[in-house]
Amino acid sequence: xxxxxQLRLHRPGEGPGTLAKAARAGAVTVLTAGxxxxxxxxxxxxxxxxxxxxxHLSPDTPAVDVYLYxxxxxxxxxxxxxxxRHVAYGALSPYQRLNGGTYTVAMRPANAAASSxxxxxxxxxxxxxxxxxxxxxxxxxxxxxxVVDDSVxxxxxxxxxxxxxxxxxxxxxxxxxxGTRLASDLRFASVAPYEIVPARTAxxxxxxxxxxxxxxxxxxxAGSVHTVVVLDGKPGLKLLSLVDVAxxxxxxxxxxxxxxxxxxxxxxxxxxxxAGETGDGxxxxxxxxxxxxxxxxxxxxxxxxxxxxx
Amino acid sequence: xxxxGAVPDVxxxGAVRxxxxxxxxxxxxxxxxxxxxxxxxxxxxxxxxxxxxxxARESARPRYAGIGDPVELRVxxxxxxxxxxxxxxxxxxxxxxxxDPARAGWFAGGVRPGRPGPAVVVGHVDSTTGPAxxxxxxxxxxxxxxxxxDARGRRAVFRVEExxxxxxxxxxxxxxxxxxxxxxxxxxxxxxxxxxATGHYKTNVVIYAVLDH
Numbered sequence: 001x002x003x004x005x006q007l008r009l010h011r012p013g014e015g016p017g018t019l020a021k022a023a024r025a026g027a028v029t030v031l032t033a034g035x036x037x038x039x040x041x042x043x044x045x046x047x048x049x050x051x052x053x054x055x056h057l058s059p060d061t062p063a064v065d066v067y068l069y070x071x072x073x074x075x076x077x078x079x080x081x082x083x084x085r086h087v088a089y090g091a092l093s094p095y096q097r098l099n100g101g102t103y104t105v106a107m108r109p110a111n112a113a114a115s116s117x118x119x120x121x122x123x124x125x126x127x128x129x130x131x132x133x134x135x136x137x138x139x140x141x142x143x144x145x146x147v148v149d150d151s152v153x154x155x156x157x158x159x160x161x162x163x164x165x166x167x168x169x170x171x172x173x174x175x176x177x178x179g180t181r182l183a184s185d186l187r188f189a190s191v192a193p194y195e196i197v198p199a200r201t202a203x204x205x206x207x208x209x210x211x212x213x214x215x216x217x218x219x220x221x222a223g224s225v226h227t228v229v230v231l232d233g234k235p236g237l238k239l240l241s242l243v244d245v246a247x248x249x250x251x252x253x254x255x256x257x258x259x260x261x262x263x264x265x266x267x268x269x270x271x272x273x274x275a276g277e278t279g280d281g282x283x284x285x286x287x288x289x290x291x292x293x294x295x296x297x298x299x300x301x302x303x304x305x306x307x308x309x310x
Numbered sequence: 311x312x313x314x315g316a317v318p319d320v321x322x323x324g325a326v327r328x329x330x331x332x333x334x335x336x337x338x339x340x341x342x343x344x345x346x347x348x349x350x351x352x353x354x355x356x357x358x359x360x361x362x363x364x365x366a367r368e369s370a371r372p373r374y375a376g377i378g379d380p381v382e383l384r385v386x387x388x389x390x391x392x393x394x395x396x397x398x399x400x401x402x403x404x405x406x407x408x409x410d411p412a413r414a415g416w417f418a419g420g421v422r423p424g425r426p427g428p429a430v431v432v433g434h435v436d437s438t439t440g441p442a443x444x445x446x447x448x449x450x451x452x453x454x455x456x457x458x459x460d461a462r463g464r465r466a467v468f469r470v471e472e473x474x475x476x477x478x479x480x481x482x483x484x485x486x487x488x489x490x491x492x493x494x495x496x497x498x499x500x501x502x503x504x505x506x507a508t509g510h511y512k513t514n515v516v517i518y519a520v521l522d523h
Contacts, residue, residue: 028474051491060360090366095491097520109358119358140360150491223427223489234365246427247489248420252405255478255514256432258501260411263436263445264511 008281041056050126053151054105055135056087057189058143059232063110064119064136070124072102077114079104079244081116086110089238090166090231092133101126105145108137120145133184138189139168150244152194152225156251159220160192160194161204163231167237170208177204185209186230194225199249204228206237216241221249336513374493374521376424378460380416382435383431385497387454388446390414394458396434401479405498407432411442414497416458420487423458424466428487428494431458435500435511444499448515456495456519468495468519475501486516493521499510 054066068082069075081103084093087110102125106118122145124132131150138144154159163175164181171188174181182204183192199222205227206214214237218226225245229240340500385393395408395415408415414433433444454470476482486496495517502513 053491058366059366060362062358062361088367089364093344097492113356129485211523225489231366232364238366240366243426245489245491246421246425247487248417248427248430250399250419251487252399252419252430253403253483255476255481256405256407256498257500257510258407258432258444258498258514259435259442259504259511261436261504261509261511262439263441264504275384 002133019254042196050100050128051073051131052098052103052105052124052126053093053095053131053133054084054087055092055133056089056107057135057137057164057229057231058140059089059166059168060140061089061136061143065110065112066093066106066127067106067108067114067118068096069104069106070101071104073121075104075118075121080114084113090229091240092135092229092240092242095131098126100126102126105134107145112234114303119143122147124181137166144189146189146191148191150225150227152196152227154223155196157199157222158196159199159222159226159300160196161218161220161226161228162205163192164205164227165190165192167208167230170210170212170230170237172209173237173248174207175204175228175230176207199224204239204241206230206238206239212237214239222249225284329495335338337411338451374424374426375494376422377458377464377466378422378462379418380431380466381383381424381461382459383414383416384457384459385450385454386457388450390443390446392433392443394431397430403429404415405432407434409444414443421493423468423495424493426493428496429458429466430496430498432498435515444497447497447499448475448501449519450497450517455522456497456515456517457493466493467494467522468493469522470517470519472518474516474518476516477502478510478512478514481514495521 003170010214036078052068054068056064066087067075067080067082067109069079070081073078073156073267100124104121104123105212106121108116108118114274115168120143122134124134126132133148133150135146135148136143137146154160157234161177161182163172163186163190167173167185173186175186177197180195182195196222199220201219203215204215216228216239218228219296220226220268225244227242227244229242231238370385377483380394388443392414395410395413397406397408397417398416399419400406405417411434414431417430417432421429421430433447434442435444435447436442450470450473452470456468456470457465459465497517497519499515500511500513500516502511505512
């Protein structure tokens with residue numbers, strides 16, 4: 001059975017002249033039956049943070065310095081948050097953790113002054129708990145900064161993968177995973193939507209329009225989300241396999257019972273929640289260790305000792 | 311604003327051959343005085359022209375090697391040093407807590423420390439008679455460090471970002487266990503009021519930490 005989840009695609013700050021079209025939105029085909037469970041929209045270090053990574057995926061564009069500024073369009077030192085120097089074709093930064101809000105990414109020729117006019121800039125609005133890839137894409141003559149949303153809702157136990165076409169030598173590719181088509185006739189400088197795939201290790205195969213081939217073996221862990229970037233290699237194609245987000249192979253549900261009550265009600269001993277223990281008017285009680293059970297003919301008696309605190 | 315928390319990620323990227331990185335924090339820039347308005351360059355940009363036939367260089371992905379199964383946890387600021395049990399999930403999908411209140415436990419069905427995703431360590435706040443290994447967890451402060459070691463002595467050090475408290479009834483499963491792009495750590499214990507009917511605390515205290523190094 002096939003169900004469908006909508007890829008949550010966000011087009012932050014898309015404005016005239018500043019942004020290329022964000023990745024094509026589309027429904028994610030669920031290849032494995034199942035209910036939509038814990039998603040792969042990334043959790044975060046602090047629940048109010050998001051992630052951005054920066055990439056150079058324009059094959060005939062020279063190396064650039066990539067700047068990240070807070071806010072919209074204020075490209076000065078005061079707003080500068082980060083510089084990645086001499087970023088060459090095929091390079092992706094690790095994800096940067098950022099507070100939610102609007103940022104501006106700007107690219108300048110490598111070693112150009114920080115005060116010089118950027119050759120490209122784009123705004124990215126970072127939502128809490130979301131992740132984005134901001135990539136210079138397309139040919140040198142038409143390079144644009146694309147802001148791609150890296151969030152996808154996953155059925156429990158599944159993984160997801162998508163393909164970014166960034167080869168100028170092979171401007172259209174078909175990509176498959178086993179018998180599953182991940183992308184057909186994916187054109188240069190475009191991003192295929194995430195496809196939900198079973199959690200297992202499998203070979204991603206890329207085939208160009210003139211028969212060029214490339215492959216990479218990817219371990220799709222449950223709950224993990226992957227991106228495969230098709231690049232110009234030397235010779236042929238080069239595939240870059242990225243893990244966008246990951247989690248454990250098993251995911252517990254709900255809270256954890258990690259206290260036995262021996263300190264219940266004692267001041268300053270039960271963590272940050274200690275202040276909440278006045279619900280019963282300051283009267284606390286605790287269950288005796290081992291729950292002394294007296295089997296007396298008809299049943300059991302649990303001894304509970306209570307004490308009153310000032 | 312990019313917190314100092316982004317530094318390790320950026321430094322990590324320094325290992326990437328094609329990137330040479332320089333982090334400029336707001337704090338350092340803010341003190342640099344007035345400075346004039348930026349002067350946009352005019353005319354063609356020197357050194358900026360097409361380079362046909364470039365090939366992508368060696369993979370630029372960040373590599374998080376992680377450590378093996380952790381056997382010890384240290385949280386110096388609250389005096390915690392404990393060997394670790396291996397924790398599993400119970401039949402209802404709940405995360406089981408350690409058998410011994412004096413030791414914490416690592417969720418072995420989850421993430422290895424230092425690999426992308428949230429590694430999870432649970433410890434009791436108290437035993438039936440007194441404080442247990444994570445009695446002081448709620449007193450952790452942002453910036454404190456937690457260090458996990460494997461049997462070969464390899465270490466992964468995490469830095470505390472947030473201390474949160476949740477009613478178990480509204481436990482945010484995704485936030486705590488859900489996927490993350492970077493290596494993280496969750497330390498979990500109990501807090502809040504004790505429910506005598508169930509014999510359990512009503513609240514979980516969750517420490518959110520990110521890889522430091």
